[in-house]
Amino acid sequence: MRVEGKEYRSIWHEPATDQVRIIDQTRLPHHFEIRTLATLAEACEAIRVMRVRGAPLIGVTAAFGVYLALRENPAGLADALAQLQGIRPTAVNLRWALDRAARTLAREPADSIATRALRFANKLADADSACCEAIGEHGSVLLERLWRGKTRRGHPLQVLTHCNAGALAAVDWGTALAVIFKAAAKGIPLHVWVDETRPRNQGAALTCWELRQAGVEHSLIVDSAAGHVMSRGMADVCITGSDRVSAAGDVCNKIGTYPLALAAKDNQVPFYAALPLSTIDFDWSSMAAPIPIEERGAGEVSMASGIGADGEEAEVRQYPESSAIRNFAFDITPARLVSGIITERGVVGANRESLLPCRERD
Ligand code: MRU
Numbered sequence: 054m055r056v057e058g059k060e061y062r063s064i065w066h067e068p069a070t071d072q073v074r075i076i077d078q079t080r081l082p083h084h085f086e087i088r089t090l091a092t093l094a095e096a097c098e099a100i101r102v103m104r105v106r107g108a109p110l111i112g113v114t115a116a117f118g119v120y121l122a123l124r125e126n127p128a129g130l131a132d133a134l135a136q137l138q139g140i141r142p143t144a145v146n147l148r149w150a151l152d153r154a155a156r157t158l159a160r161e162p163a164d165s166i167a168t169r170a171l172r173f174a175n176k177l178a179d180a181d182s183a184c185c186e187a188i189g190e191h192g193s194v195l196l197e198r199l200w201r202g203k204t205r206r207g208h209p210l211q212v213l214t215h216c217n218a219g220a221l222a223a224v225d226w227g228t229a230l231a232v233i234f235k236a237a238a239k240g241i242p243l244h245v246w247v248d249e250t251r252p253r254n255q256g257a258a259l260t261c262w263e264l265r266q267a268g269v270e271h272s273l274i275v276d277s278a279a280g281h282v283m284s285r286g287m288a289d290v291c292i293t294g295s296d297r298v299s300a301a302g303d304v305c306n307k308i309g310t311y312p313l314a315l316a317a318k319d320n321q322v323p324f325y326a327a328l329p330l331s332t333i334d335f336d337w338s339s340m341a342a343p344i345p346i347e348e349r350g351a352g353e354v355s356m357a358s359g360i361g362a363d364g365e366e367a368e369v370r371q372y373p374e375s376s377a378i379r380n381f382a383f384d385i386t387p388a389r390l391v392s393g394i395i396t397e398r399g400v401v402g403a404n405r406e407s408l409l410p411c412r413e414r415d
Contacts, residue, residue, distance in 0.1 A: 054219075054220035054221075054225055054226075054263065054266065054267075055266060055267070056266055057085075057266075061076060062178065062182065062220075062224050063075065063076050063078075063105065063107075063110050063221050063222075063223065063224055063225070064076075064105060064110065064113055064117060064178065064224060065178065066117065066120075066171065066174070066175060066178075071124075072089050072091075073089065073090045073091075073096070073117045073120070073121060074087055074088065074089055074090070075087070075088050075090060075099060075104060075105050075114070076088075076221065077104045078103065078104055078106060078221055078259060079102060079103060079104050081258055081259055081262055082258050082259070082261065082262040083359075083360055083366070090114075090117065090118070090121060092121055092122075092125065093118050093119075093121050093122035093125070093129075093133055093136060093137075095121070096114055096115070096117060096118030096121055096137070097118060097136055097140055099114060100114055100115065100118075100137070100140045100141055100147075101140050101141075103253070106141075106217075106221075106222065106255070107144075107217065107218065107221060107222020107223060107227075107294070108144035108145070108146040108222065108294065108295070108296045108297075108332055109146055109222065109223035109224065109228070109329060109331070109332075110221070110223055110224065111141055111146055111147050112144070112146030112147050112149055112151075112177070112181075112331070113150065113174070113177050113178050113181055113223075113224055115137045115147050115150050115151055115154075116150050116151075116153075116154055116170075116173060116174035116177045116178075117174045117178075118133065118136075118137050119134070119137070119151070119154045119158070119170050119173075119174070120167060120170040120173075120174050122136075123158075123166050123167040123170045124167045124170075124171075127163040127164070127166045127167060128163065130155070130158055130159075130166070134151050134154070134155055137151055138151055141347060142345035142347055143296050143297060143305060143344065143345055143346055143347045143383045144296040144297065144332075145296065145297040145331075145332060145333075145334040145337075146296075146329075146331055146332060149331045150177060150331075153173075153177070154170070154173060157169065157170075157173050158170055158173070178224045181223055181224040181225075181329065182223070182224045182225040182226060183397075184329045184330075184331075184397040185220075185223045185224070185225060185226035185227055185228060185231045185329065185397075186226050186231065186235075187397035187398075188226075188228050188231050188232065188327050188328070188329065188395055188396060188397050189226055189227075189231030189232050189234055189235035190235055191232075191395055191396070191397070191398075191399050191400055192229075192231065192235065192236070192292070192325070192327055192395040193232055193235035193236040193238075193239055193241070195232070195325070195393075195395065195400055196210060196212070196232060196233075196236040196241055196243075196290070197236065197239060197241055199290055199323075200241050200242070200289075203289065208242075209242035209243050209244045209270065210236075210241060210242065210244070210289050210290070211243075211244050211245075211246065211287055211288045211289045211290075212233060212243060212244070212245050212246070212288070212289065212290055212291075212292060213245070213246040213248070213279060213282065213283070213288040213290070213292075213313070213322075214229050214230070214233075214245060214246070214247060214248065214256070214260060214291070214292055214293060215248040215250060215256060215276075215279075215291075215293045215306070215307060215309055215310055215313055216248070216250045216255045216256055216260070216293065216294065216307035216309075216310075217230075217250070217255040217256060217258075217259035217260045217263070217294075218230055218260075218292075218293060218294025218327065219231075219259065219260055219264075220263060221259050221263060222259075222294060227263075227294070228294040228328050228329070228395075229292040229293055229294045229326075229327045230260065230263060230264075231327070232327055232395060233264075233269060233292070234267055234269070237267065237268075237269050243269060243270065244270045244271065244272070245260075245264055245269060245270070245271040245272075246271070246272055246279070246282055246288060247260045247264070247271050247272065247273050247274065248274060248275075248276050248279055248309065248313070249273060249274065249275050250276065250307060250309065251275075251276055252353040252354045252380060253353055255307070256273070257273055261273055276309050279312075279313050279316060280312070280316035283316050283317060283319075283320040283322050284316070284319075284320055286320075288317075288320075288322050289322070290322060290323050290324075290325065291313060291314070291317045291322055291323070291324045291325070292325045292326075292327055292395070293306050293307070293310050293313070293324075293325075293326055293327070294306060294307075294326065294327060294328060295326045295327075295328040295332050296332065296383060297332060297333075297334050297337065298326065298328060298332055298333045298334065298394065298403075299333075299334065299337040299338065299339050299340055299342075299388075300333070300334070300335045300336075300337060300338050300339065300405055300408060301338065301339035301340070301388050301404065301405050301408075302388030302391055302394065302402070302403030302404050302405070302407075303339060303340035303385050303386065303387055303388050303391075303403075304326045304385065304386040304388070304403070305344065305346075305383050305384070305385045305386075306383060306384070307382070307383060307384075308381050308382055308383055309384070310384055310386050311384040311385065311386045311390075314386040314390040314391065315390065317390070318390050323393075324386075324390060324391055325391070325392055325393050325400075326386075326391060326394050326395070326403075327395040327396075328394065328395070328396065329396065329397055330397065330398065330411050331413075333408060333411065333412075335409075335412050339388075340385045340387055340388075344385075346381060346382070346383050346384075347381075347382040347383060348379065348380060348381055348382065349380045349382050350380065351378035351380060353380055354372070354378045354380050355370060355371060355372045355373075355374065355378060356368055356369065356370055356371065357369050388403040388404060394407075396411065398411060
């Protein structure tokens, strides 16, 4: 991703200093800050407090966390895996990355295990970036077709997205936003409706920031405005990311995605999820079976933070402490509401028959 004219990834290793570095997403959009992860504990903290977030990036950060642990203690593999597992329970990419790390490193001798872990993490990061770019390519073909089929030719294609499924949510490019970036690069005129995405406002804080960096025209709306926008014919397509897809094509994603898909269906707006195949959990047969849905602290709902009129960072209480608060972070959109799944191998149907051939064999 290009930030103020310079190329960045969301996470990377600097060989010269042997440092793992991240863009600290808790500081955006007001401050662009790079942070060093020096230990496993710091990697765990970064995932927990969401300095790094988004399903693919959580997985890659965990892989670098394993490296940091083994650099300090070559016998620390099992402990590192145990500490990282379950920090963010919904995104399957965390488990996916740790399973692969465990398999790769299980029989590695102590004197080479850290080097091997670093090679593994770097490879995972490179593969994620290439995979997201391919998602963007495939999705941009879809957007071009939608744009060419628009009855009001000459008007930009109107895309609605939720949360942040951009370069910040992966190593680079992103998933839903990769599709938008690639379509924009092809010269397809676009306007993006960005859902605010309460309560952490990843849409407002991160997606708007990324679209601005990339020069893509966009407007921020509150989450509850999405249905209105669609009912007035102001959205041609919805594209979101996903944290876990069932073998039957049900899409678990940031809270608020399900009502978005319902409104899309009611208004004949196609709804797509863009994701790497690593996000499909073939052990999750369908939404009839439970998966862990992360529930986060009440403070994310009751408090708001930002920049005050004096230019200083401020945190304010919006709601009384006396009311009970439940803060569900994800919901599940049934496959019947999903028009298709945009992957690195192309657009596939949100159903068992289409997804099964995508299963990795390893
Ligand atoms: O809680 P977050 O910010 O990690 O949630 C992120 C999302 O829900 C994204 O849509 C999803 O991870 C896909 S990111 C490519």
